[in-house]
Amino acid sequence: HPVIIHLSEDELEEYQRLSRELVKHISKSKGGKIVVGEAGKIILIKRARVVAAAKEKVTKLADLMENYKKDKHMLVYCGAATIKDFGYEEGKVDESEIRQIDAVSDLLGNKLNMRISQFTSAESAQERERLKAEFSEGKHVQALVAIRCLDEGVNIPSIKLAFLLASSTNPKEYVQRRGRV
DSSP states (O other): OOOOOOOOHHHHHHHHHHHHHHHTTEEEOTTSOEEEOHHHHHHHHHHHHHHHTOHHHHHHHHHHHTTTTTOOSEEEEOOSSEETOTTOBTTBOOTTSEEHHHHHHIIIIIISOOOEEEESTTSOHHHHHHHHHHHHHTSSOSEEEESSTTSSSOOOTTOOEEEESOOOSOHHHHHHHHHHO
16 A cells, blocks of 8 residues: 655755756757666766655654564565665665665564565575575564565465565565565
């Protein structure tokens, strides 16, 4: 079920600024088809990251999770961007910013005292197998917090609930994520 959130003032200003900039990089072809230039494509990615990393997503997740903090077999998919990192560049995280996955992990693990683990490329294949087993048992891990590692080739039948804080525009990725549940 979609949950509506709102951009903060800063986020909305940045989104609108990027939208105004985007207009300069859109044209129509002779056939009437809308064409976005290369610079426009970069702006679209930056604008999507503003939405993906909206601060209110973590706040809303905190509210929602109050009803589920004793449950198990949950997945939380986060975006790759950092919170309030409007100039995000792939692979370059500003140390003053916090990654969405870390904010969510802190919320669930420290503030709500849930038993969670991150499931990312930082964990070895052996560690991920151990996490999947513990998650399936439901004793040591209530929720897995992931970015992309649970998209393809992972089958965990015990998953009951998933929260998607961010997703790509890739339909295959969306189907894979929904398929987990």
